[in-house]
Amino acid sequence: MTTDHFSRIKKAINELSQEQSYKSVCHPHFKDHKMPSLSALEQVVNLSREILFPGYYGDSSIRPDSVSYYIGVNTENLYTILVDQIFAGLCFMCEMPEKFDLSERKSIAHDYASQFISKLPEIRRMLVTDVEAAFLGDPAAKSKGEVIFCYPAIRAITNYRIANALLTIGVPLIPRMISEMAHSETGIDIHPRATIGEYFSIDHGTGVVIGATSIIGNNVKLFQGVTLGAKSFPLDENGNPIKGIPRHPIIEDDVVIYAQATILGRITVGAGSVIGGNVWVTNSVAPKSKIIQFKPRDVLYTEGGGI
């Protein structure tokens, strides 16, 4: 009976509209204020990429005469969108949104956005070193152009450097959303709070995780599936995790870590070390170490191919 379907639906709507059923996860967001928007943040990332690597993205031709027009317009547009998103982020994180002063928040958003834009030249400088590292480190790469255009790691590192700059300025929520965008696109999950030096490269990259308090030196290379993670973390007297304690590894300069290695806890991997794939490392490693997995076992073969 049709009416049966409709009575089911009506009953479900009524239950789902009960405040107690959603209030513990309901976001108390400020009336008339929009949530941060994934599609606006995609524009933020795309405009930043166009500004940082002129000629690769968007429609811009880059005759010397006209490059400044494009950078000018892209930067203005970036600024406008960013102010809105930062403002939305500030409202999102506010616990009692009814109370705060809107025009003050708006002016903070303008300040943060313009600070970010003033950091773009430095971000470009760092990214140029990352591109160089990827190019030199991959025998399959034909040109730096191909690296910028095709390599997922460059996208992930670009998002990280943007997100890290925003987070350092004090912008809430938005940096995390930007790094999750790269995570979804590339499978590379770099927490925006991590600290990463120059000439950083990631090969292939799917499954890489770099935790919030990680510190990575210069000229470090990671392969796919590498985790720089935390061990279990201490709880306070109420059983809640104590936030803000350094709990991820320090990777010094010139380290290479092969595929699927898991490095956990506030340990140090000394400069120039090589960590083999698929290892589980929870203790510090001296400089110039080379660590590989214990030899696998040969076991009896049985017809059928299985295990």
Add this chain to the structure above:
Amino acid sequence: MTTDHFSRIKKAINELSQEQSYKSVCHPHFKDHKMPSLSALEQVVNLSREILFPGYYGDSSIRPDSVSYYIGVNTENLYTILVDQIFAGLCFMCEMPEKFDLSERKSIAHDYASQFISKLPEIRRMLVTDVEAAFLGDPAAKSKGEVIFCYPAIRAITNYRIANALLTIGVPLIPRMISEMAHSETGIDIHPRATIGEYFSIDHGTGVVIGATSIIGNNVKLFQGVTLGAKSFPLDENGNPIKGIPRHPIIEDDVVIYAQATILGRITVGAGSVIGGNVWVTNSVAPKSKIIQFKPRDVLYTEGGGI
């Protein structure tokens, strides 16, 4: 010569149009009936998310006065789209589509869709526990709002709980498509047939695989790259895999499994156990066990950083 290109193309079109070249993979889909649509299923997922977590997705403001309007419209729209997609799924799986009774299928689709909607309140209840688990388990999380809005695992688990409800009702194909959408977006691959308890969390998540006959208790936490998989499976006398046999692990309550661990076969990981990263486990593990990888080897360092 231009004509040369066109004769190549013409020849290819003719070959590709030969029925014998495509018939072994050709889908005998019912005339005038659409295939299930990925973009319609994205709407299904988005509408479900808006209904389950009011205020986070879509344009909805959530003044107490108006929340029921939004839930009402979103639920009606969800119902309409879902009826079409379930109907398409029913047609897809039918081996002799010419024969079946269309109006009966249509009425089944209505029934399944309204059953699903009546399960949404329970789905919300479960997801609230998952959000709580993710929030408590991550020292970097600032609020439940951030968890819902940013964490890929919440997206993957939401899709899983939706897909599992549909599959339990009896809907074919659609559940698998919904879980693959989350797989593509997050790198987390949860089979909709798996059984998963409350307070389930996945950290980072890229590369997680949870097989079709897995059973997971309450308060379990997985890290990125964890596999709950099958060993080789028995074949019947014709050499075809025997379907429907339990072949994935049982993970009891309060278990934590670290990054890249591979747990294979119908084994049991006892309650409260901790499985370290990068291990290969094919035998059952007693409750409160702690298993970690055999120590890696230190090998001789040679200049150049390679292995």
Add this chain to the structure above:
Amino acid sequence: MTTDHFSRIKKAINELSQEQSYKSVCHPHFKDHKMPSLSALEQVVNLSREILFPGYYGDSSIRPDSVSYYIGVNTENLYTILVDQIFAGLCFMCEMPEKFDLSERKSIAHDYASQFISKLPEIRRMLVTDVEAAFLGDPAAKSKGEVIFCYPAIRAITNYRIANALLTIGVPLIPRMISEMAHSETGIDIHPRATIGEYFSIDHGTGVVIGATSIIGNNVKLFQGVTLGAKSFPLDENGNPIKGIPRHPIIEDDVVIYAQATILGRITVGAGSVIGGNVWVTNSVAPKSKIIQFKPRDVLYTEGGGI
């Protein structure tokens, strides 16, 4: 002060417009010529899929009467788009774009595109074997239709076979972009230069990496997270990596490799072998070997669940 924001922005625009700050990564792309376009390449892939698997994608119904119309139009459209993208790829890779002869390049683009189209029947033949392998190898699969429609590995292998055909013809850049599209969508990273036989399957797939000089026989199956990678590579006298040396594994017929295994270097995994998950293999393996990880250690359990 508002003016303060604007002076920051103005200063940043000026710095970012300085040629020296972007010239090392600037792409010297030919005036008036477009860069290759991701969205055009998505159309290339979608049209190819519609042609290869008629009835699954797009709006095409496949009455025997009309299937040739659809294959005809899709192939014509594919040709047109592909000519443009190949042309863009040829221009991209050119170091001194001012010098080359446009109409010659255009005619090369036409030639390459029509060569590719004449390879589509063979690509379909290979893919049909891959679909069959996936169907037979997965007890959860209900029909070949479901495999084609839902399994990410089929998408990744389709993109690989397309990209490999283009690369073999001599098309630059575009093959890499097409394989990166699948990488982003599925987490499976197959280099278009790899050589892969018939009846190839990948289960789940996230994190799989198959390097450029890998050679894979017939009837090989990989699970998620498997790497067929390179060890460190030799440098020339200038310290640059020597390009084009075989540096990835050879996997012979009928091999199965379980989740997260890392196989590195120009070694051979002999026919019929089984490689267990999470192992690190850098030496050749005899035919019909079975290799698994050294047993993990049981360590002392401590309350709290951590490591």
Add this chain to the structure above:
Amino acid sequence: MTTDHFSRIKKAINELSQEQSYKSVCHPHFKDHKMPSLSALEQVVNLSREILFPGYYGDSSIRPDSVSYYIGVNTENLYTILVDQIFAGLCFMCEMPEKFDLSERKSIAHDYASQFISKLPEIRRMLVTDVEAAFLGDPAAKSKGEVIFCYPAIRAITNYRIANALLTIGVPLIPRMISEMAHSETGIDIHPRATIGEYFSIDHGTGVVIGATSIIGNNVKLFQGVTLGAKSFPLDENGNPIKGIPRHPIIEDDVVIYAQATILGRITVGAGSVIGGNVWVTNSVAPKSKIIQFKPRDVLYTEGGGI
């Protein structure tokens, strides 16, 4: 006060939701059935144009080899969309939609749609004469291609000939919607029930109105603003207009009517006549008449330009 706004809105929603306030204009449309869709009908018109004038619209190239592929696919797509829209139109006009037999309606929709498609060759033949008339009649036209591509009258006449064919077959509502689409685009309002011969042309066209029972011979030319309308119409004993009585003019062969002329009632304008602009004609006109407005008056000029 904010609450004041919300109480206003809430009150309005309540009033607007009262059934008695909308029921006299409410459309009793059949549950689960869509209304006819303007955007679907735009596709109908665009596909028809592509089929009728190959090479002008859409992406089709028209190499002799490939033209049949495009016509095949466009015709199949047209058929599919048209079946849906005709079905929607049949449901719309039904007074007691609960009662009728769905599958019968569906089968009528298929029949009407395929009848329409079988009329396309004749529609093309007629339109070719209209293009010729426009080309010969306009000294500013450079080629027939320009006429087809640019002249709004060709668009309006195309829509009319499509709508008229549908209406003649018996399709309700849709023909009117298609003619209103041309009306909105061109300002030319031709009722689909009008009868119009070959070699018909309209110059400029804005404001032309051709009523439902008009009959127009061959080789007739109208200028902008011409009305072929009705005088007041007879009422039945209840004061309602009597429907279906011929009430618009008959325009015989080879007539020209200049801008803004208003021809009203079931009168006949004899073959070969010329009607000057801005006249008001409510009586029949003999063949080969020439009718122009009474001379305007010269009145006293006053400085300032006004009247």
Add this chain to the structure above:
Amino acid sequence: MTTDHFSRIKKAINELSQEQSYKSVCHPHFKDHKMPSLSALEQVVNLSREILFPGYYGDSSIRPDSVSYYIGVNTENLYTILVDQIFAGLCFMCEMPEKFDLSERKSIAHDYASQFISKLPEIRRMLVTDVEAAFLGDPAAKSKGEVIFCYPAIRAITNYRIANALLTIGVPLIPRMISEMAHSETGIDIHPRATIGEYFSIDHGTGVVIGATSIIGNNVKLFQGVTLGAKSFPLDENGNPIKGIPRHPIIEDDVVIYAQATILGRITVGAGSVIGGNVWVTNSVAPKSKIIQFKPRDVLYTEGGGI
């Protein structure tokens, strides 16, 4: 020479960027504030139509159970969009935008928008009479549903009644934009300041113009091309037009005006009069008058069809 083109372009950019070349028409719009948006106003009109005529527009099904959900959500969305657009309109008209108080304007926008929404029930009541008049007055109309769905005049009158309500509340600019949207779509140009009674109908409508100070009674019917316009208007001592003087006609109840008639100046057309087509009327007309054009002349026929 290529450089020649670029120097032309560079020169043009420089000239066009000179402030004196655009400052007389430059809009001094308030920094960071958007201009009113045509596409947002289309949403305003579409949402209003969905609310006023439930079941005709949008996706809404109108089961009695669910109609209030749709009206609720549509009204909330209308309110949100309208607040933004009214705010943009208030900023646009401000001569010295730097000076005014933003939060005051914002609160005015909220007030105006909610006032408008509280007028929607009365707007619906008026429109129902207009639909009835169109239905009764057109022998070709099959149902009120067809009138609402297809007749351009209903669209134009709906926009007028919306625009008039906004203008009466005090909203600047937006009403004019809404009436111009209908003008572009239908060729009917009704100034939002005009006063129009119940049961108003326009047949065909292209070219109708109704000036700002026109007053139209109940049950009036206009045909296409009718102008209710102004004669020349008085200038003040500086030669500028004196604004705000009544300068358009008064049309009393039950008047019919046929196609292309031009009625100019603050004159009165008495109740129940009939004005024939193509006449030029600049003097008042007594009630129950019937006015038609002076008879056209028959002139000598000459072969060739011209004039």
Add this chain to the structure above:
Amino acid sequence: MTTDHFSRIKKAINELSQEQSYKSVCHPHFKDHKMPSLSALEQVVNLSREILFPGYYGDSSIRPDSVSYYIGVNTENLYTILVDQIFAGLCFMCEMPEKFDLSERKSIAHDYASQFISKLPEIRRMLVTDVEAAFLGDPAAKSKGEVIFCYPAIRAITNYRIANALLTIGVPLIPRMISEMAHSETGIDIHPRATIGEYFSIDHGTGVVIGATSIIGNNVKLFQGVTLGAKSFPLDENGNPIKGIPRHPIIEDDVVIYAQATILGRITVGAGSVIGGNVWVTNSVAPKSKIIQFKPRDVLYTEGGGI
């Protein structure tokens, strides 16, 4: 029977694919070359409007600092799109497209496009006078901003001035398409070949037609429905219209023409004249004339409102 529908469709496809049925209207367009595109020309018009009236269209804010960036980017984009469209137009008009030299055409397209851009400053200067005329001539106008933003005549005149500049340079087809876009949007049909002076205004505008050889002086004002048209035109010995003969009116400075007036043939309306509405004028008019329609007749009133 279903097969019946399909056989109808198949038969129609075959007939429609016969070359003789479409060849007389078939466009012999050059292989691989696109037709001119309406949506690209909409971009041309929108970019031109943004450049000509900075701050009204698009997203541009117009801080003095940034206005040149926006004009720079918009002009570069306009140039790129225009080159393609002019090239498409050149190919369209070519009778034997196989023969001509592509690179020569391409270089003509570049030349024409850059010539057009160098005319933009003069186009802006003219349009500023038109805006002023509209503002001064309409007592309902509140600001020049409102005139630019809302008045359809400004859109039509802008398109005319753009189209006229292109046509004067020698661009084929495109100018006509641009003027038809304004015709469709506003109901105002100005042939791009017409010559129109400064301070030109059109009030309301629907139905205005200005023919190809019209010459209009400075400070002329037209109302809706005014035609500046041709009488019948002379034929050559083959019965074809002789092209290029002046056949439309000359309107001298300071003339006002009221609604629906039809002025036909190469006559002159002397400076400062006023032409009343609804008149039919086929003879020249001395300067400072005032011409109005012959008085309408009062006829016997009959109950019922009809004529």
